[in-house]
């Protein structure tokens with residue numbers, strides 16, 4: 752399984768990119784799968800009920816959800832799996848909420864490392880204006896959190912398996928760049 756994770760703040764374009772990559776990979780004859788986190792309805796429900804104000808519990812719940820997701824991905828017999836969010840989401844979001852990065856990484860250390868992580872980097876104001884989720888999403892605290900999350904992602908991206916993409920660019924240009932980069936790295 753060649754594992755690719757797509758990361759970035761809410762509204763950065765992850766789902767749009769991930770779905771297009773899978774569509775294009777399938778056209779080349781590779782068994783490819785789109786999937787996303789959070790994965791299980793049960794844990795997603797618990798996360799929502801927490802009300803986002805307990806970052807220790809969020810770290811543990813997102814990581815438990817990931818354990819179930821990883822086992823499921825491994826059972827799918829796909830050549831390429833594109834996951835919309837993975838370990839770096841927990842590191843970026845929950846460290847932006849004050850949790851130590853090292854502890855989050857330790858809790859997630861038994862999961863397979865992605866062969867490639869694509870970071871869609873965009874200004875939170877642009878992301879918020881794109882998704883227009885209204886008052887559920889667009890409030891000052893959320894924007895401030897997304898500013899911090901963006902910084903955390905950029906710190907993580909110093910690792911060499913990251914491809915950082917300027918997500919302000921037109922969708923087609925981003926898709927072309929990432930698809931070409933990915934094809935060059937596939938076995």
Ligand SMILES: Nc1ncnc2c1ncn2[C@@H]1O[C@H](COP(=O)(O)OP(=O)(O)O)[C@@H](O)[C@H]1O
Nearest residue numbers: 760761762763764765766767881918920921922
């Ligand atoms: N590069 C881009 N430029 C402009 N709009 C985009 C771009 N990428 C995605 N969008 C639009 O922004 C919105 C959010 O995209 P989505 O893929 O759902 O983001 P995410 O999964 O990161 O939350 C969608 O309406 C999508 O069509």
Ligand SMILES: Cc1cn([C@H]2C[C@H](O)[C@@H](COP(=O)(O)OP(=O)(O)O)O2)c(=O)[nH]c1=O
Nearest residue numbers: 760761762788789813836837840841844845
């Ligand atoms: C996977 C994951 C998501 N999240 C957050 C990011 C999002 O704000 C929220 C829901 O994720 P998601 O449904 O992917 O949102 P979007 O498509 O808008 O990016 O959960 C974490 O805080 N930690 C995590 O480990």
